[in-house]
Amino acid sequence: MPSKNEMMSKPVRLGQILIHLLFIFLCLTVILPLILTVIVSFSSEKSVMQYGYSFFPAEWSLDAYKFVFSDNSIFISYGLTALVTIIGTVISVCLCSLAGYVISRSRVKYRNVIAMFLYIPTIVGAGLIPWYYNIKEVLNLANTIWVLILPSVVSSYNIFLIRNYYKGLPDAIVEAAEIDGAGPFYIFLRIMFPLALPITATVTLFVSLGYWNDWYLATWFIDAEHQNLYPLQYYLFQTYRRLNESSGVGGGVTPTETVYLATMFVTMGPIILVYPFVQKYFVKGLTLGGVKG
Amino acid sequence: MTTKTEQQNLQPIPESGAGETAVSPAAPGRKRTPFKKLELIRNWKYYLMAAPVIVLFFLFAYLPLPGIILAFKNYTITGGIFGSPWAGLDNFKVFFGGADLWRVTRNILLLNSGNLILSTVMNVGGAILLNELFSTKAKKIYQNILFLPTFFSALLVAKFFNMMLSNDIGLINDVLKRIGLEPVMWYNNSAYWIPIVMFAMCWKGLGYGIVLYLAAISGFDGELYEAAYIDGAGKWKQVTKITLPLLKPIVILQILLAIGRIFNGDFMFVYAFVGDNYVLKETLDIVETYIFRTLLGAGGVGGTMDYGLTAAIGLYQSVLGAVVVFTSNFIVRRCNKDYALF
Numbered sequence: 001m002p003s004k005n006e007m008m009s010k011p012v013r014l015g016q017i018l019i020h021l022l023f024i025f026l027c028l029t030v031i032l033p034l035i036l037t038v039i040v041s042f043s044s045e046k047s048v049m050q051y052g053y054s055f056f057p058a059e060w061s062l063d064a065y066k067f068v069f070s071d072n073s074i075f076i077s078y079g080l081t082a083l084v085t086i087i088g089t090v091i092s093v094c095l096c097s098l099a100g101y102v103i104s105r106s107r108v109k110y111r112n113v114i115a116m117f118l119y120i121p122t123i124v125g126a127g128l129i130p131w132y133y134n135i136k137e138v139l140n141l142a143n144t145i146w147v148l149i150l151p152s153v154v155s156s157y158n159i160f161l162i163r164n165y166y167k168g169l170p171d172a173i174v175e176a177a178e179i180d181g182a183g184p185f186y187i188f189l190r191i192m193f194p195l196a197l198p199i200t201a202t203v204t205l206f207v208s209l210g211y212w213n214d215w216y217l218a219t220w221f222i223d224a225e226h227q228n229l230y231p232l233q234y235y236l237f238q239t240y241r242r243l244n245e246s247s248g249v250g251g252g253v254t255p256t257e258t259v260y261l262a263t264m265f266v267t268m269g270p271i272i273l274v275y276p277f278v279q280k281y282f283v284k285g286l287t288l289g290g291v292k293g
Numbered sequence: 294m295t296t297k298t299e300q301q302n303l304q305p306i307p308e309s310g311a312g313e314t315a316v317s318p319a320a321p322g323r324k325r326t327p328f329k330k331l332e333l334i335r336n337w338k339y340y341l342m343a344a345p346v347i348v349l350f351f352l353f354a355y356l357p358l359p360g361i362i363l364a365f366k367n368y369t370i371t372g373g374i375f376g377s378p379w380a381g382l383d384n385f386k387v388f389f390g391g392a393d394l395w396r397v398t399r400n401i402l403l404l405n406s407g408n409l410i411l412s413t414v415m416n417v418g419g420a421i422l423l424n425e426l427f428s429t430k431a432k433k434i435y436q437n438i439l440f441l442p443t444f445f446s447a448l449l450v451a452k453f454f455n456m457m458l459s460n461d462i463g464l465i466n467d468v469l470k471r472i473g474l475e476p477v478m479w480y481n482n483s484a485y486w487i488p489i490v491m492f493a494m495c496w497k498g499l500g501y502g503i504v505l506y507l508a509a510i511s512g513f514d515g516e517l518y519e520a521a522y523i524d525g526a527g528k529w530k531q532v533t534k535i536t537l538p539l540l541k542p543i544v545i546l547q548i549l550l551a552i553g554r555i556f557n558g559d560f561m562f563v564y565a566f567v568g569d570n571y572v573l574k575e576t577l578d579i580v581e582t583y584i585f586r587t588l589l590g591a592g593g594v595g596g597t598m599d600y601g602l603t604a605a606i607g608l609y610q611s612v613l614g615a616v617v618v619f620t621s622n623f624i625v626r627r628c629n630k631d632y633a634l635f
Contacts, residue, residue, distance in 0.1 A: 015528070019422050020431065026419075027438040029496065033453040036464075040456070052462035099346035108339045109332045117347065121354035123553070123635075124615050127607035128584055129600055130360025131353075133374070138356065154349045184338040213446035216561050219585070233446050240568070257462070264452060271444045279437055286504050 034272070041065070041262040045255035053257075064258035068266060076228050077235040080145070084231060085211040088149040092207045095154060097200060100162030101188055105174070115163075118156040132220055147221040148231060152210065158203050165199040166192065202285025205278055212271065232267045239263050363604035377601075384605035393583060394609075400487065401579040404563070405555045407491040409548065415495055416502025417544060421532055423503060424510050436507070439500035447565035450493050454566070458489070483575040490566050490577060494559070509543050510536060545625070545632050552621045556580070556614040580610045 036055060040048060041064050043057030051058055068074055099118070103111040125131070141147040169192065177187045193200070215233035222229045230238060243256040333340060360374060367380040388394055419439075426432050442450070457464050458479040466476035479485050513536070521531050558579035567577035578586075588603045590596030597603075626633040 015425070016427060019426055023423065023426075023431075023435040023439075026499070027435060030438055030441050030500075033456065036456060037452075048462060052467045053456045053459070053464055054467075095345045095349070098342040102339050102343040105339065108336055110340075114343055114347065118350055121350065123618055125354070125611060126357035126361055127604065127611040128581060129363060129588070129604035129607045130357035132588075133360045133363065133600060133604075134357035135353070137373070139352065150349070151353055154346050154353075156350075159346065184336075184342065188342065209444060213444075215446070215448070219561075219564070220589075233448055236448055237565075260452070264449060268445070268449060275441060275444060279440055282443070283436070283440065283504050286501070286508060 037261050037265055041258055041265050043258065045258050048257050061258070064255050064262035067255060067259050068262045073227065073230075074235065074263065074266065077230050077232045080148075080229065081212060081232040084145065084148045085208050088153060088211045089204060089208040091149070092153045092155070092158070093200060093204050096158045096203065097162055097193060097196070098188070099154075100159045101166050101192060101196075103159070104163045104166035106171075115160075118159055122156050136221065142221045143223060143226045143229060145229065148214070148217050148229070149211075151217055152214070155207075158207065162196065162199055162203060165196050169195055198284065201281050205281055206285070209271075236260075236263050236267055360604070361608060363600050364608040365605075366601050368600040380601055384601045385609070387602055388606050388609070393578075396575070397578050397580050397583045398613075400576055401556060401558045403487050404491055404494075404558065404579065405551070407487065408494045409551045409555070411491060412495040412498050412502060413544060413548060415499055417506055417537075417540060419499060419503045420506035420510055421536055423507060424536075425528070436500070436504060440504060441500065442497045443501045445497065447559075447562040450497050450562070451565035454489065454493055480570070481572060483573050483577070486566070486573050486576050490563065493566070494562060497562075505547075506540065506543070509540060513539050542632060549621060549625060549632070553614070553618040555617055556610050558582070560585070580606060 036053060039055055039057060040053055042060055042062070043054075044059040044061035044063065047054075047058040099114070102108055103115045103118075105111065108114075126134075135147060135151060136142045141150065173191060173195070174187055177191055182191075213233055215231055215237055218229070218231050218234035219237075222234070227238075240260055243259060363374060364384055365380060365382070366372075366374070366377040367383070369377045372378070423432055423435060455463070458466075460466065460476070460478050460480050463479070465479075469476050477485075479489075517535050518531055521535060526534065558581045560579075560581040563577055563579050564582050564585070567573045567582060570577075584603045584606050586596070587606070588596045588598060588600070622633055622635060
C-alpha cells in the first residue's frame with residue numbers, strides 16, 4: 001500500500017484525476033448513446049430528419065411508439081424470445097451441469113474420452129455450410145422453434161467451466177455420500193448441484209443473455225414466410241429493412257428513424273432493467289473461471 | 294434426521310454406487326461377474342447423465358462432418374450429399390479465380406488482428422489504470438458501467454455508431470458543420486469502416502476485458518509491490534516490472550485463443566454493420582457474410598443455393614483456421630510448454 005505521503009503528493013493526485021477523467025469519458029460513451037436512443041425515439045420524425053439526431057429535439061412525439069404497437073407482431077416476437085430464452089436456458093444449464101459433473105468425477109473411467117469428444121469440435125469444425133446443410137436438410141429443423149434453441153444449447157466452454165468448478169469441490173463430500181449409500185443421481189441433485197450454485201448462476205446468466213440477443217440462427221434458418229418465428233433482434237433487423245424499403249417508396253411518409261429507435265428501446269428494455277441486479281454475478285463468474293478456459 | 298440416515302445405511306449398496314470401489318464383501322446375492330466389471334455397465338448412471346450432451350454434440354458437431362465433401366460436389370437437390378455428381382476442384386477454381394477470395398480474406402484478417410491488438414492493449418491498460426485508483430467505490434461504478442455493452446446485441450452497437458456517423462443526420466457531421474468544417478461522408482467510403490468496426494468491437498468488449506484482467510491483477514501478491522516501493526520503484530517501474538510480467542501468461546492465453554479464431558469472423562457483429570450495404574461490402578464482407586450472401590441472397594437479391602461453391606469457400610476458411618491453430622500452438626509449445634493450449 002502506498003504511504004500517506006505518496007497519496008498526498010501532487011503528481012499522484014494529478015494522475016488520479018486523469019484516470020478518473022478517462023474513465024468518466026469511457027462511461028459516457030456507454031451511457032450517452034442509450035439516452036440519445038430514448039430521446040430520439042420520443043421525438044418527431046420531422047425534427048430528426050431536419051436537425052439530425054439531437055439530445056434536445058425540436059419536437060417531441062409519440063408517433064414512433066404508436067407505430068411500433070400498431071400491430072401485435074412485436075408482442076409475438078417478445079413472447080417467442082421469452083419462450084426460447086427460458087426453454088433454451090433450462091435445457092442448456094441442466095445438460096451442461098450433468099455433463100460437467102460427470103467428467104469431473106475421477107471414478108468415471110472414460111471421462112477423458114468424453115472430454116476429448118466435447119473439446120475437438122472447438123478446434124476443428126466442419127465449417128459453415130455442412131453445419132447449415134445438416135440442420136436444414138438432414139435434421140429438418142428450419143422454420144421451427146427448435147432451430148432457435150438446439151444448435152446453441154450445448155457449449156463445450158460452459159461444460160468445462162462447470163467441470164472445473166466441480167473439480168474444485170472436495171472429493172470427500174461425494175465419497176461420504178457414496179459410503180452412506182447414495183446413488184449418483186441423488187448425490188448430484190441433492191448435494192453437488194446446490195454446492196455449484198455460483199457457477200450455475202453465472203452460466204445461466206450468460207446462456208440466457210445469449211438466447212435473448214441471438215439473431216444469428218434466425219438469419220440462417222427462419223424465412224420470410226414464418227414471421228411469427230422472428231426473435232426480437234431479428235425482428236429489429238427486419239424492421240430496418242422494411243422501413244428502408246417503405247420509406248423509399250412512400251417518400252418519408254412512415255417514420256423510419258424514430259420507429260427503429262423505438263423498437264430498439266423496446267427490445268433492450270428488459271436487459272437494462274435487470275442489469276443492475278444481475279451484473280455482479282457476471283463479474284463474479286468471470287473471476288471464477290473465465291481466466292483459464 | 295437420525296432415522297433417515299440410519300435407513301440409508303441399512304439400504305443395500307446400490308448397483309452403481311460405491312459398491313465396486315469401496316470394499317463390500319457382505320453384499321449377498323451379488324457376484325463379481327466380468328459383465329459387472331465393464332465400465333459402461335458399472336457406472337451406467339454416470340454415462341446416462343452425460344448422454345444427452347453427447348447426443349447433441351453428435352447431432353450438431355459431428356453429423357455435419359460428412360458434409361465437407363459438398364465442396365467437391367456439383368450439388369443437386371435430388372442427389373443430396375452422396376448422390377450428387379463429383380465436381381473435382383471446380384468449386385475451388387471458381388472461388389480462387391475471382392477477386393472475392395482476396396477481398397474477404399484480407400477483410401477478416403485485418404478486422405480480427407486489428408481488434409486483437411487494439412483490445413488487448415486497451416483491456417490491459419484499462420485494468421492497470423483502474424487498479425491504480427484509490428477510491429474503491431469509483432472503481433466499482435466504472436467497472437459496472439463499462440460492463441454494460443457486454444449485454445448489448447450487435448444491432449444496438451451498430452445503431453449507436455450509425456447515430457454518430459450518419460452522413461446527413463449523424464452527430465459528428467452535425468458538430469463538423471457547426472464549427473464550419475466539411476462533413477465527412479462516412480457511408481460513401483468503405484475505407485473508413487475496418488477501423489470503425491474494429492473500434493466498435495473493442496468498445497463492446499472493453500468492460501469484459503477490464504473485469505477479466507482486473508480480477509487477475511487484484512490476485513497478485515501485494516508484498517511484491519510493497520517491496521518494490523521500499524526499494525524506490527515508482528509506479529511506472531511497478532507496472533512494467535511486476536504487473537505486466539505477472540499478467541503475461543493470461544494475456545498470452547487470451548491472444549492464443551484469439552489467434553485460433555483469427556479466420557472466424559463475428560458474423561452477427563459484422564452483418565449488423567454491413568447489412569445489405571453495397572458500398573461497405575467492399576471492406577466489411579468477411580467469409581461468413583460472403584457465404585451467407587452467396588447462398589441465401591440478401592436485400593431482395595436471391596441466393597444461388599449453391600452448396601458446392603459455398604462449402605468450398607467454407608472449407609478454405611476451416612483449413613486456414615486449423616493451420617493457424619496448430620502452428621501457433623506449435624510455436625508456443627516450443628517457446629514455453631506451460632502456455633500451450635494442447
